Amino acid sequence: MIIIRGIGTGPYVGVGHVKKIENDDNLRNLKGGEIVVVSTASRDMLSYLHRAGGVVTDYGGITSHVAIVLREMKVPCIVGTGNGTEKLKEGTIVTVDGKTGNIYQGFMEREGKDKSSTVYYPATRIKVNLNVPEIASKVAPWADGVGSIRIENSIIRTGKHPQILLEEGKLSDVIAESVRIIADAFHPKPVWFRTFDIPTDELKRLDGGSIEPDEKNPLLGLRGIHKDIRYTKILKAEFEALSKLMDDGYDNLGVKIPLVRDISEYIEAKKVMCQVGIRPHHDLPVGASIETPSAVFTLDDFINEGIDFVTLGMSDMAMSALAVDRRGVNVAKLFNLTHPSILMMMEMVMEKCNQQGIESCICGHASSDPAIVQWLVEKGITTISTNPDQILKIRKLVDIAEKTIIRAGFTL
Secondary structure: OEEEEOEEEEEEEEOOOOOOOOHHHHOOOOOOEEEEEOOOOOOOHHHHHOOOOOOEEEOOOOOOHHHHHHHHHOOOOOEEEOOOHHHHOOOOEEEEEEOOEEEOOOOOOOOOOOOOOOOOOOOOOOEEEOOOHHHHHHHHHOOEEEEEEEEEEHHHHOOEHHHHHOOOOHHHHHHHHHHHHHHHHHHHEEEEEEEOOHHHHOOOOOHHHHHHOOOOOHHHOOOOHHHHHHHHHHHHHHEEEEEEEEHOOOOOOOEOOOOOOOHHHHHHHHHHHHHOOOOOOEEEEEEEEEEHHHHHHOOOHHHHOOEEEEEEOOHHHHHHHHHHOOOOOHHHHHOOOOOOOHHHHHHHHHHHHHHOEEEEEOOOOHHHHHHHHHHHHHOOOEEEEEEEEHHHHHHHHHHHHHHHHHHHEEEE
């Protein structure tokens, strides 16, 4: 019997006893295997949630950072139930189906899955997004590189705000060691490091997090490169970590600047890079994540300034363009990655990049959506960077899409 429904965030299924999280002690006392039920899951909880048999939240969306990382960790997760904390009773056994978003009373048998051993090699590059460095060696053989290292999870696992790590002289080392694991596993394939993009609410629970401001909508607040530029010493520490790795001989690194709103932020970030001795575009490739309408319509400025690659962030783009909080339950039905306005902007960016010989890459949730991926291939995307558990599936999907395009060309 279905008790409640939410939004499934991945293909995994979990069974266990319900454990409601109302305070930090509840988190620390997790034994492992419980179905964690919480009003809102924040990124600082991930150091505990990786032990869960499943996670259920009242609020949040499929594109939230917690949902993405839990999927990478293969933890079943259902978000946006609305009242899961009320409907699910402490200690009862439930089954969490991360694919359908259904939560069942008791134990439900999983359906068997047929896995093909065939690996496809399309012309479009298939890369991977990584939040957890430790799985890099497992996925490296099947990916053409890393489209986005999201280093935030490594920082949050320390339990300390980046400012505290900076004051302790540890921030660069924490970053460098996590990136080193990934760069080692993938060498000589390209590995793109994304500078910090942590909303304020996901830092507040960390040691030192009280310095973060209170924001009603953190996803549209102080985050991305704007925040790093405001706290330049932290951004310098990020670049110093990369400089250390390059000094050690790692030559497959690149830097991605997230959530740029206009060219001034991109230029300022590169100036900070120069201050730590890295020459943008010479020592390593530098690109930007185009995930705001303002960046789309000023893309020529980025091209004229110099840009080696572009990644497309459709989730933040949809949130900005449609005025919809992508973590908001009440407006979840309005959050539409395939809204005509979003697709038009994506197509504009891809077309301009192809004209200029610039690599375009889709990252984030959209890179695991079969319909969106097929459309992107048809429109000329050069790289798909997907979730670790989706690499083989996306390889096959893209290969079929490319062959369909070729066959259509011969019949014209």
